Amino acid sequence: MKILVVVSEFPKLTETFVYRNIAEYRRAGHGVRLFYAKKHFPQELVHGFARETADSAFTFGFLAPQSLLALGREVVRHPVRQIRLWKILARSHRHEIGRGLRSFAVLPKSVALGHWCRSQGIDHIHAEFAGFPATVAMIAARVSGVPFSFSAHANDIFVSQALLPEKAAEARFVRAISRYNIDWLGRLPSFPADRLRLIHCGVPRALLEAPEPDPPGSGPLNVLYVGSLIEKKGVFHLLEALAQLRDRMPLRCRIIGRGDLEGAMRQAAERLGLNGIVTFDGPKDAEEVRAAYGWAHAVVVPSVVGAGGRVEGIPVVAMEALAHARPLVASRLSGIPELVEDGVTGWLTEPGDAAGIARALAAIREDWPRAVTLARAGRDRVRAEYLIEDNAAELLRAIEEAA
Template identity: 55%
Template sequence: MKILVVVSEFPKITETFAYRNVVEYEHLGHDARIFHIKPFRDGEIVHDFMTGLVDRAFTYGYGSSKALGTLMMEAVTGPRRLGRLLTKIVREHRSEPKRGLAVLLFLPKALAVGRWCSREGVDHIHGEFAGHPATAAMIAAEVAGIPFSFSAHANDIVVSQALLVEKAQKAAFVRSISRYNISFLNELRGFPTDKLRLVRCGVTRSLLEKDGPPPSINGPLRILYVGSLIKKKGVNYLIDALAALPAELNWTARIIGGGDLADELSAQAYALGLEDRIQFEGPQPAEAVAKAFENTHVAVVPSIVGSQGRIEGIPVVVMEALAHGIPVIASALSGIPELVEDGVTGYLTQPEDSKAISEAIQKIAADWNGAATIAARGRDRVASEYVVEDNARKLAALMEETVK
């Protein structure tokens, strides 16, 4: 089966879950490629596992002859279809003109991709997010006359619902990564709930073969944060929580990731006198992150609701930490409690609650054996529901059903 996966940006260090699926499709014997709407991100870190994907990913320039030529051809050969598309885009984005303009800008690309799919014999198109990738997938699929589907993660269904119901109605199926998202989508008027399929994101099975956390805490309690340094990640609350830890507790923290708030967070740590205990390491490839987990006692994922209601889905970093058998402190937000069940598979705190994060860290430090037992149950849950090889196989099987 030939599969085209549509994403907004490529490569992007934070979207390993999408790229690992494509790698797994190829392991299953499918011919899978990536189309990215925006220009190639030069200078972005490319994880070792996805180096082969780079040569197989492609896009078209916004003003390229391929994109504009296809638009002109569509205007001649399919004027009614083009007219309907333009009308829908404008109508559905009346309250979101900036987003609507973005769709109009990539419309020629989506049309061109549709014709490319037709020429190349692509069997199925999958938009990896419910926003622009799903829109581009829908347009391309209509041009090519083939089925499409899309994934619903978190921000992509919360920030905007423009065209969302129509995309779902036309899709062969809609993959949701959490029951939380399914409940959210069920509330949307006209949404075809019978098309929803729960297929988790996941980590590679090899992570589950790694040694667990240290058997005891010798020396400082080693705390780890991995993720973007942006508002919805809530890293400032983690730093405040670290500042509130009792003076007698010996600890160090590593913050791996980059983003708009990097300088602000570093300044916060300095102002609180934590510059010698918190190490900001910037963005790192997946392989370096895996090694960081091997030398960690506790991972903290302090997610909050960001601007425009932006939220996490179920962060892959939670799965990675639990796969290593590391105790996880995470926010009770979105689909996170489906994996991190308080006192069972991890430690849950309310968003923006630095005090609760601090108390959870102290609880882990005071009862390491109990924390390790909880983390082991978390590891078992990852093994049963969040393995990328298993879940990519489920997604590929759903796609295969559309072309039988």
């Protein structure tokens, strides 16, 4: 079976679930190519397990001759189909002009992709994310006759719902990564809820073999954050929590990742007197992150609602932390409580509650046996529901049934 996976940007260090899914499809004997709709970051780190995908990833230019010729050919051969498509794009984006213009901008390359799918004998198109990747997949499917589906994660559904019901109606299925997303999408007007399938993201089974952390004893509590340094990740609140604790207990914190707010976060750490406690380690590949989990006594996922309604889904870092049996502090937000059950598999705090994060970290240090018990329960939950081998296989079965 030949599968095309569509994403928005490539490569993305944070989108490990996409590349791990592709690796599982290949392991099952399927041919897979990855198409990126918008941006290419040639200097970005590529995880070792994603290199085969990186070598075969491709795109078409927005105004490349191949894209423009494909669109012109489609207009001449199927004018009614194209007019209907343009009307749908215009009507669905009438309140979001900028987003609508971007949807029209990807039209030529989407048509070219449809022609490519037909010529290559692609059996199914799956878009990771319900925004532009799903738009590209829908157009390519219309042109080629190849069935498509898409995954609904977080920002791709919470920020804008333009064209979302139309894409879902044409898709063979819509994969939602959480029960929260199932409920949220099911309440949208005109959304075909019968298309929805719950299939979590996941992490490799091998992570479950990681040794449990040693107790901090009289030394510092090692706190780890892994993720982008952007607003919705809530790192400022973690820094505030550390400042509240610095005179009460020895601490160290590593912040792994990068983003637009890194400079402001460094300034905040200095202002809060966290020099010598917090280090900003930059982006790391999967193996380096795994070593960081080995260092950590606790992991914090301090997510908040960002500008424009930007929200996490169920962060993969939370799955990784629990797979490593690390005590986890996370926000009560979106689908996170499905994985992190307060007092059962970890600690939940309200979004933006620095004092709550501080209390949770203090509790981890003060009652280490309980922290280990919760972390073990978290590992068991990951084993039961959040392994990439199991969930990629379930997504692959859905794709095979739809093709």
